[in-house]
Amino acid sequence: MRSITKWWKLIVLKRLGSSLALLTMVSAITFCMILLVPGDPAVTAAGPEATNEQIEETRERLGLNDNMLVQFGRWFAGAVSGELGSSLQGGTPVSQLIGERFPVTLGLAVAALVIAVAVAVPAAIIAAANKGKLVDRLITLVASAGVAVPTFWLGLMLVVGFSLYARLLPSSGYAPFWEDPLEWARFIIMPALTLAAAPAAEIARQLRGSMIGVLEQDYIRTATAKGLLPRAVLLKHALKNAGVPAMTVIGLQAAFLLGGSVIVEQIFGIPGLGALSITAVLQRDIPVIQGAVLVTAISVLVVNLLVDLSYRIFNPKVR
Amino acid sequence: MNVDNGAVLLQTSEPTQQPVKPLVSVKDLSVEFVTDHGWQRVINNVSLEIAPGKILGVVGESGSGKSVTSLAMMRLLPKQGSRIAGGSIEIDGEDIQSLDDKALSQMRGNRMAMIFQEPMTSLNPAYTIGEQIAETVRRHKRVSSKEAWKRAVESLDDVGIPNAAGRARRYPHEFSGGMRQRAMIAMAISCKPRVLIADEPTTALDVTIQAQILQLLRSMCEDLGLAMMFITHNMGVVADTCDDVAVMYAGEIVERAGIYEIFAQPKHPYTEGLLRAVPKLQGRSELASIPGTTPAPWDMPPGCRFQPRCPYAVPECAESPLPLRQIADRSSRCLRVGELDLKASK
Numbered sequence A: 001m002r003s004i005t006k007w008w009k010l011i012v013l014k015r016l017g018s019s020l021a022l023l024t025m026v027s028a029i030t031f032c033m034i035l036l037v038p039g040d041p042a043v044t045a046a047g048p049e050a051t052n053e054q055i056e057e058t059r060e061r062l063g064l065n066d067n068m069l070v071q072f073g074r075w076f077a078g079a080v081s082g083e084l085g086s087s088l089q090g091g092t093p094v095s096q097l098i099g100e101r102f103p104v105t106l107g108l109a110v111a112a113l114v115i116a117v118a119v120a121v122p123a124a125i126i127a128a129a130n131k132g133k134l135v136d137r138l139i140t141l142v143a144s145a146g147v148a149v150p151t152f153w154l155g156l157m158l159v160v161g162f163s164l165y166a167r168l169l170p171s172s173g174y175a176p177f178w179e180d181p182l183e184w185a186r187f188i189i190m191p192a193l194t195l196a197a198a199p200a201a202e203i204a205r206q207l208r209g210s211m212i213g214v215l216e217q218d219y220i221r222t223a224t225a226k227g228l229l230p231r232a233v234l235l236k237h238a239l240k241n242a243g244v245p246a247m248t249v250i251g252l253q254a255a256f257l258l259g260g261s262v263i264v265e266q267i268f269g270i271p272g273l274g275a276l277s278i279t280a281v282l283q284r285d286i287p288v289i290q291g292a293v294l295v296t297a298i299s300v301l302v303v304n305l306l307v308d309l310s311y312r313i314f315n316p317k318v319r
Numbered sequence B: 001m002n003v004d005n006g007a008v009l010l011q012t013s014e015p016t017q018q019p020v021k022p023l024v025s026v027k028d029l030s031v032e033f034v035t036d037h038g039w040q041r042v043i044n045n046v047s048l049e050i051a052p053g054k055i056l057g058v059v060g061e062s063g064s065g066k067s068v069t070s071l072a073m074m075r076l077l078p079k080q081g082s083r084i085a086g087g088s089i090e091i092d093g094e095d096i097q098s099l100d101d102k103a104l105s106q107m108r109g110n111r112m113a114m115i116f117q118e119p120m121t122s123l124n125p126a127y128t129i130g131e132q133i134a135e136t137v138r139r140h141k142r143v144s145s146k147e148a149w150k151r152a153v154e155s156l157d158d159v160g161i162p163n164a165a166g167r168a169r170r171y172p173h174e175f176s177g178g179m180r181q182r183a184m185i186a187m188a189i190s191c192k193p194r195v196l197i198a199d200e201p202t203t204a205l206d207v208t209i210q211a212q213i214l215q216l217l218r219s220m221c222e223d224l225g226l227a228m229m230f231i232t233h234n235m236g237v238v239a240d241t242c243d244d245v246a247v248m249y250a251g252e253i254v255e256r257a258g259i260y261e262i263f264a265q266p267k268h269p270y271t272e273g274l275l276r277a278v279p280k281l282q283g284r285s286e287l288a289s290i291p292g293t294t295p296a297p298w299d300m301p302p303g304c305r306f307q308p309r310c311p312y313a314v315p316e317c318a319e320s321p322l323p324l325r326q327i328a329d330r331s332s333r334c335l336r337v338g339e340l341d342l343k344a345s346k
Helices: A002-036 A041-046 A052-061 A068-080 A094-129 A134-148 A151-165 A181-215 A218-225 A230-268 A273-282 A286-314 B066-073 B101-107 B129-140 B145-158 B177-189 B207-224 B235-241 B259-264 B269-276
Strands: B024-035 B038-050 B055-059 B082-091 B112-115 B195-199 B227-232 B244-249 B252-258 B325-327 B330-332
Touching (some): A002 A068, A002 A286, A041 A052, A094 A134, A094 A273, A094 A286, A134 A181, A151 A181, A151 A230, A181 A230, A218 A230, A230 A273, A230 A286, A273 A286, B038 B055, B038 B082, B038 B244, B055 B066, B055 B235, B066 B195, B066 B227, B129 B177, B177 B207, B195 B207, B207 B235, B235 B259, B259 B269
Parallel strands (some): B055 B227
Antiparallel strands (some): B024 B038, B024 B082, B252 B330, B325 B330
16 A cells, blocks of 8 residues: 555656646747747737727737746746736636636547547457458558548538538537537537547557557467457457557547647537637737647646556556 | 377276276377468377376477467467368367367366466466456356455465465566466466366476476376376476376377386487487486477478488388387387387487
């Protein structure tokens, strides 16, 4: 028991330290990049009919005339105390905007990940168990196609098929999960499928490969020699050992999903974090961009932590 | 009548009683593999029998077909790229080849079990030793998981693992090589099998550990009355462990005899070569080796397969394939068996 507590302390400390450093770096780099890109937040913030004086006044009010380091320092000090500032456009607090948008993107990403894993894991197991046969080749082919197909094309094809012809699903829009889960599912299924295609293919390819490697191991022969049926050999003895590399890929893909949702949210008109970010970038809305990047970075760190924790389940040597 | 059917069962009972029915009976087994040269026969007409409580040593160089024979008996040969081309395998009264997958899986680990060469890689790293043994018990015996765990601990205790109850909760990487092989043996005997195949179980172990494991296998065999096939390339290990010996060369059995007979006087030049390759301290002479290597399945020499490497070969040896001929209660595949006076040491 003591070793487990020690392990926990160690990983928590190491994680916290490196995570904070990473978040600071990500924020700083984002900040620099926004300032380097041409365009003036004050122009958009002051409105289309503002005079030069008004724009200058806005610039002064928002602190945009200050030194870059001072500006970042001000934002950073706020962020550390949990204050992310307000949108330059309309003055809504950033935390409120993210609070509204992030759950939408999270729901989409989780739905996509569930679909990806639910499709990829059985497909990979079937392919690995039938290595070299027709079914394996078909699965490998579909997986290669899944990696190659562009997200926007797949999304449009689904809209054409399910909305225009079959008239089964709405082509765009969104309903909050907590208000009507069924309606949410109707809106989210096509975006989630679109988003899931590439990760599913990547996870399937990785898991198939590691399953094939594991199935050649001596302990698989032992499992067969002690009278286990092929199903138990595959699902119990092989899958758990093939799980570690697969979990790594699932983690990477989960991070990809947060980024990939930007495009998908645009296609399907979903009011998520991706849509918010795009608007913010176009309007040079610095606090909102910074907030969105921060939340995304934290999500990726959390996913990585979960992946590392999952190694403990799959590989006893990590304990 | 095939002359190869000369399988001899060493009778332990009185001559007036019925001979003990062998638990393992392999007749004229042939196995073929796909190679770059098409289907090639790697095991040719191998016959062997093992009675309860007896250990048959199967000896030969790498590539002689020892392991392939044992895998064929467990039907563990890869489904693609290999096939049993002829012969029959009867284990504990069951015709192994006619069993469907389900019946076969009910035999494996239950009535026939196997121990592999590599204890380091033959256990699943992701499960505890106890889980892996208990899983075997639960697969074959109608017991609760608690009872299966109890039996797993008992098995570990039986094979001499100290603090078996605590050790059962450990993972393979926390065991030493010798302990892992003991755990493999515990798994193999956990369902009290009738037949045990041990494929070079001590090759990967230290010499001192090796002796312990051999002793353990020997006593398991006697206590449980199981028939054991013991595969090794080490004649010294055979002398320590086995009751009978079958010497394999290039996919065939070339000599078969009781342990004392074969060490007293080999009846095949290949056996003589193997025996002389065992190091001895007395009169430390140059260690004998057999020149050349085992021929490839697609490149078998005509006649006797050992003839190109045999110091006693005469032109007649290369004329036609030789049968395994019976001489008293042993057999040999040498043309000149009657005239040669072979010796285990120089």
